Amino acid sequence: MLSLLANRFGAMLLTMLCLTLIVFFLVNLEPNLRKLSISQTNMRASDEMIERWLQYNGYREPFLERYGQWLGVIKKQPARDVETGEPKPRFSFCDEPPVPVYSGILQGNLGCSTMFRQPIVERLLPAMQATGILMFWVMATMVPAALVIGILAGMREGTNTDRALSVLSITSTATPEYVSGVVFTVIFASWLGWMTGSAVTATTQGPTFYNFALPVMTMAIYGMGYIARMTRASMAEVMTSQYIRTARLKGLKFHTVVIRHALRNALIAPFTVIMLQFPWLLTGVVIVEVMFRYQGFGWVLVEAAGNNDIDMLLSCSIVSVLVVLSTQMISDIGYAYLNPRIRVR
Amino acid sequence: MEYVGAGQIVLGIFTQLIPVWVSILVVMGLSWKFHKRLSLYGRIYESPAGLIGLFIVFFWLFCALYADFISPFSPLDQFAMLKNKGPGVIEPTSGLVQLLGGDKFGRDVFSRMISGSQIVMVIAPAATMFAFVVGISLGLPAGYYRGKIDSVLSFLANMVLAFPVILLFYLLVTPGIRETALPQAMAGVFFIFPILFFGMLFYSRFRERPQNLIWQLGLVLLIGGWVYVSLVFDADPFGVLSLESNELNIFVAVVFASSPGVFRIVRGLTMDIATRDYVAAAQTRGEIPFYVMLWEILPNARGPLIVDACLRIGYTTILLGTLGYFGLGLVPESPDWGTTIKEGSRLLRLYYHPALPPAFALMSFVLGLNLLADALREQSLKD
Numbered sequence A: 001m002l003s004l005l006a007n008r009f010g011a012m013l014l015t016m017l018c019l020t021l022i023v024f025f026l027v028n029l030e031p032n033l034r035k036l037s038i039s040q041t042n043m044r045a046s047d048e049m050i051e052r053w054l055q056y057n058g059y060r061e062p063f064l065e066r067y068g069q070w071l072g073v074i075k076k077q078p079a080r081d082v083e084t085g086e087p088k089p090r091f092s093f094c095d096e097p098p099v100p101v102y103s104g105i106l107q108g109n110l111g112c113s114t115m116f117r118q119p120i121v122e123r124l125l126p127a128m129q130a131t132g133i134l135m136f137w138v139m140a141t142m143v144p145a146a147l148v149i150g151i152l153a154g155m156r157e158g159t160n161t162d163r164a165l166s167v168l169s170i171t172s173t174a175t176p177e178y179v180s181g182v183v184f185t186v187i188f189a190s191w192l193g194w195m196t197g198s199a200v201t202a203t204t205q206g207p208t209f210y211n212f213a214l215p216v217m218t219m220a221i222y223g224m225g226y227i228a229r230m231t232r233a234s235m236a237e238v239m240t241s242q243y244i245r246t247a248r249l250k251g252l253k254f255h256t257v258v259i260r261h262a263l264r265n266a267l268i269a270p271f272t273v274i275m276l277q278f279p280w281l282l283t284g285v286v287i288v289e290v291m292f293r294y295q296g297f298g299w300v301l302v303e304a305a306g307n308n309d310i311d312m313l314l315s316c317s318i319v320s321v322l323v324v325l326s327t328q329m330i331s332d333i334g335y336a337y338l339n340p341r342i343r344v345r
Numbered sequence B: 001m002e003y004v005g006a007g008q009i010v011l012g013i014f015t016q017l018i019p020v021w022v023s024i025l026v027v028m029g030l031s032w033k034f035h036k037r038l039s040l041y042g043r044i045y046e047s048p049a050g051l052i053g054l055f056i057v058f059f060w061l062f063c064a065l066y067a068d069f070i071s072p073f074s075p076l077d078q079f080a081m082l083k084n085k086g087p088g089v090i091e092p093t094s095g096l097v098q099l100l101g102g103d104k105f106g107r108d109v110f111s112r113m114i115s116g117s118q119i120v121m122v123i124a125p126a127a128t129m130f131a132f133v134v135g136i137s138l139g140l141p142a143g144y145y146r147g148k149i150d151s152v153l154s155f156l157a158n159m160v161l162a163f164p165v166i167l168l169f170y171l172l173v174t175p176g177i178r179e180t181a182l183p184q185a186m187a188g189v190f191f192i193f194p195i196l197f198f199g200m201l202f203y204s205r206f207r208e209r210p211q212n213l214i215w216q217l218g219l220v221l222l223i224g225g226w227v228y229v230s231l232v233f234d235a236d237p238f239g240v241l242s243l244e245s246n247e248l249n250i251f252v253a254v255v256f257a258s259s260p261g262v263f264r265i266v267r268g269l270t271m272d273i274a275t276r277d278y279v280a281a282a283q284t285r286g287e288i289p290f291y292v293m294l295w296e297i298l299p300n301a302r303g304p305l306i307v308d309a310c311l312r313i314g315y316t317t318i319l320l321g322t323l324g325y326f327g328l329g330l331v332p333e334s335p336d337w338g339t340t341i342k343e344g345s346r347l348l349r350l351y352y353h354p355a356l357p358p359a360f361a362l363m364s365f366v367l368g369l370n371l372l373a374d375a376l377r378e379q380s381l382k383d
Helices: A004-026 A030-040 A047-056 A063-073 A118-157 A160-173 A177-191 A200-205 A207-240 A242-249 A254-266 A268-292 A298-305 A310-338 A340-344 B005-015 B017-031 B039-046 B049-063 B111-143 B148-161 B165-172 B177-181 B182-190 B194-206 B210-231 B245-273 B277-285 B290-298 B300-323 B339-345 B356-382
Strands: none
Touching: A004 B148, A004 B165, A030 A047, A030 B177, A047 B245, A063 A254, A063 A298, A118 A207, A118 A254, A118 A268, A118 A298, A118 B356, A160 A207, A160 B356, A177 A207, A177 A268, A177 B300, A177 B339, A177 B356, A200 B339, A207 A254, A207 A268, A242 A254, A254 A268, A268 A298, A268 A310, A268 B165, A268 B177, A268 B300, A298 A310, A298 B148, A298 B165, A310 B148, A340 B194, A340 B245, A340 B300, B005 B017, B017 B039, B017 B277, B039 B300, B039 B356, B049 B111, B049 B148, B049 B356, B111 B245, B111 B290, B111 B300, B111 B339, B111 B356, B148 B245, B165 B194, B165 B245, B165 B300, B177 B182, B177 B245, B182 B194, B182 B210, B182 B245, B194 B210, B194 B290, B245 B290, B300 B339
């Protein structure tokens, strides 16, 4: 078990290193750097000014050296003033010393957001908290609904209930967030007027049913169908097994058999599926937060990407890769733990 | 502004789509008649859900084929007088009806929805096919040889899969990227796989019959090289095939994002099938590894792969919609479904008619593919 964990952890670190290197390469492509320098100086800066800004802010140093600086294994040089050439902090809005220091993610310094004009941590943590609230409510509605649909469909395979619920879950997997968001807004906000079509107030005044139900519903629908399908398949398989037949032949009631005998084994597979849904939810979060203007992680990511906010994009990718890989790990370990056939070995 | 009633709108849409109905009737009627002899495809006709799925998929396929012919307006024509006008509004100069109303520039929503299907029908299946060729070419050796090759390839695949799709697209599909050679370089790598794949396919089978092999390999190189040159370098000597740089960008990003998924499935299937007796028999006969992979394992993995292809085309459609929704890659006036949904959703609280048709179009197409995949899975499990 420990060696498995260590192995997984090593692979995770290597993946993160490779991925951040790729992201670092992409955000430092010449057109992206130009975009950044234009937004940071001013719109009418001459080519010469842009070049000097890039040079004095350290963007012209060798690629690997800069990656090392970001990691924190090479000293980060201070920027120089464009007019005077004097050393000064890289950004006026972040507290960085005007002397060379080791200051990278290894030192716990995620850097400075050029777009939001504040240190990354100050911006990213509240955003992740906001997304956490959204994720919690999505999970709290999606998982129980999906499990109930899956179990009801799978316990009597081939009946009309099964067919109807299967079509329902297939439809939900075919409805991406930007489609269901539009349809739900039209139905619930425009026609019925039950909810507002935006979650702006959820950021400022906290989530209520009125501003939060639409984003949660929109996100839950897309993932629900898939979990329900997996639960159905797993349930249907368990229901055909020998021990269920034995329990039925013993004269136990159908619902006792389902609840006491079948459920426990049928829910192992959906557990892994639910954990593996997190990466998927990450994309959904971006769409839903942009659509309903909710200032969480996804919204920050889109804003940062639109302005080539280098440090913010790197931090966002670290966060998302961490989420994806740790959920994969939990799902693997949880599967081994839940499934007696694997646990014994 | 003058309007026609709801009944006339429905009738108008029905008559506008008559070529589509006729084509579906002919194709599905003929298939129904001979469905006993059509193996897996024929067996879809035995399940009601599969029939519905097939109907929807054919509907959009024929809509895309006849798009220029059945859409009453050009998808880009703007009519200042018809801005945000509701369904059934009559365009005064030509007297034609905008069946589903006009969008914020007065463009015909119905025509744009039909033209949008064309973009989806070209990019989604083609990108999925390329992703499959890449995934199969890498997944077969990984699952067959295992060991180091498998570790390295699996690590790379997991790495791409750990990347949130949306961040990947924001980094890969931007106008800035198109100024660099990166999309072309990636296309250069991806598009070499089909040539390698088909070359190996024929070589492993006919390597002892050189007179057969020569013209087969020549044909592969000729066609593959032609497609390669025209897609990667946009230098088709005949001027038939061409991809705009933004289309190439989207194409490459979609292939990149979905091939690791295919790789994982193929790898798993290969590991499973490699233990079968007929594989051992082929190995004992002294066949080369690529013969075993391509002619013994791959044909026997076709069932799950066909089902996955159906699902994956749907997923690619959703990805394309996401790209359009975020305004990545496609031009702003493009009639594709994602872009039109985005355009429509901006004014959603005032006018909802421009956003709903493309939303339903996208949903129905993906639903059709999912139903089809479900029916195929059920039918292939029967034997």
